Amino acid sequence: MTWLKTINRYFWLIFLAVITIAPILLGVWASLLPTADIAAGNFMSTHISLANYIGAIQTTPVLRYITNSFVTSTLITLGELVFCTLAAYVFVFIDFRCKKQLFFVFLITMMLPFEAQIIPNFQTIRSFGWLNSYAGLTIPFFASAFGVFMLRQAFLKIPSELQEYSEILGMNHTRFLMGIVLPYSRSTIVTFVIYMFLTHWNAYLWPLITTFTDAYRPTQVGLKQLQAEDTFSNWGVIMATAILILIPTLIVLIIGQRYFKKGLNVGGAKG
């Protein structure tokens, strides 16, 4: 009876996998077809070629878009890492008055949706003269309540004995943070980095309203730029560009997967 069970299990797994992957497969397939065939709905076409990819790289600034996204996502991730780590460290390891209340205030900002912050943020960036710059794209995201919360939860798992021992060894805060806290929370930090990178790789609204030239436009906004409004879109090239944009995120996920799994397995103090 076990083999029946296995078959059953695999059937459902494959079924769900197909549903999940189908749009991506369709996209890859469409990116190989000439636009004329896509427009005519001729999906069983045999005119398969990489022409769309060559067209995308040659005729669209897709590589520039990918570079911009890479720069902004990396900068934001680094910024988040620095500021959220420091803030979370203070909330966990340093005692001061109204700590709980202050942390609560921090959490409240999580309830405020980004859309509500857009107008003040936009006005600030505009008056700084940071429109259409990496500074304007990244600095508003250097700190987030979510990041502080996530890292705080990870830091709380560190046994208090470790802090006591480090004090006995005469470590100051910097050495304790760098040498013990961060390595100990490695899997959370990697998850955090991947999450932040992917979130900002997929950012749309903020870059849409603050970038004005291809020199700073990231991928998602750039992709929308390729779609024609009044006239006819070159769907083949657009699909190819979308697939190209997908590649870096896949690389990040594949590299990070190992840590993802570890992050899920780690629980409690491992003494």
Next chain:
Amino acid sequence: MITMIQALFKVRRIFFVGLAAGLIMICGLLQLPGVVQAGKSVPVPAGRTEITFWHAMNGPNEKVLQKIVAQFNQKQHKYWVTPIYEGSYGLLQSKYTNTLHSNVTPALVQIDQGNGAAMIGIDNYVPMQKFIDRDHFDTGQIYPSAIRAYSIKGQLLSMPFNSSTAVLYYNKDLFKKYGIKPLSQSPTYSEVRAAAQQLTQKSHQDVKGITLQIYDWLANELVANQNVSVVDHGNGREAVATKSNMNTPEMRRTFQWVQQMIKDGSFQNYGTGSSASANQMAGFLSQKLGIFMQSSAAMSSINKSAKFHYGVCYMPHPDGVKANGVAIGGASLWITKEKDKAIQEGAWQFVKYAASPVAQAQWQVGTGYIANNKRSLQVPVLAKAIAKNPNLKVPVDQLLGAQQNAASAGPFYANVADAARYLQIAEQQIYAGGNIATALATAQKQTNQAIAQTNQTSYDLLNFNR
């Protein structure tokens, strides 16, 4: 325990490196925004004044625009125009409004016909008439319809650049295959309805006869063709508009025609928005759809992708009603006031070139927009293209044949976007079989409220009679 601490202490020096690098980068960003902002995609040659030009043209049309800009940049050595695509007309307009007096404000901007009144409200433009009067620029070379569309009280505010009219496209090969008579140059509602019905029946539902995208502009063009203006006060051109004319017998007649065709089963509803326009285009190109109405600007794409003969004719009019002609669509070029005199001058020089016979002729050939300049028809590139494809001439003829009145001048008021939203909602109800008069009355009431609200708060801004 201590050994563990020591072990932990040793590992991952990478965190130090990463954090240090991050801090350095952040400091760099905070300290040197100026440096970060540098790095333009195309460097401006030394000694030239840069004219940033925001536009809403993409796809094949953007390529043609870039060509015209490159010609201008090559022709003279004082200015350098940088064209930048900023998204759809709506997005472009809101980006422009929100970034006035900032580090990215362009010197020249392409604003669609519907947003002209909003530009008056923003009041950050130099009227084109000022340069025209100074240089004695001959506006007689531009079609009067185009001039009138962008003039208030005889003052040209912006230079017409890409003008289009809505036209009706149909698949000539399918008409021939099923033995249907080609449509006349200015067809009537019953003529179009009969053709759509025959096409659907004779192809055994293989081909859908017709569609009319849920798109306010097309509905407005159909009523302009019956000499009805969209808003009161001469389409908002004699004084600030106060009332919408959405629920008129003419508009109702148009939608009765649509509902009849829906009942016939010859009508395909593609819905609304950019996906609808893409889908109806795909349907037409794959020969699943016989007739549709769209901007003449779509012609270059159809020309490139259609593997069949297509026909173009004027927008249809009701039986027994004389066709009034339609209003011009498209956009015009506005010069920004806040820029230096030298930059404004450069923008004007480019505007003059963009309106020239040669530039407009290339523009029409490459895009399907109408060449605004009368003399463009004599430019060989356009003359040859029309000889090869007479369809290119249809939108021009439709424009020239139009009566010169308020309806064909097109609407001029600030709530175009509100009206579009309400009218499109009404259209959806009507397409679903709802009562035409009720749906239009609701839409008209909502539009009137929006207009009243705008006039209450910003009448002084919008009032060009001041």
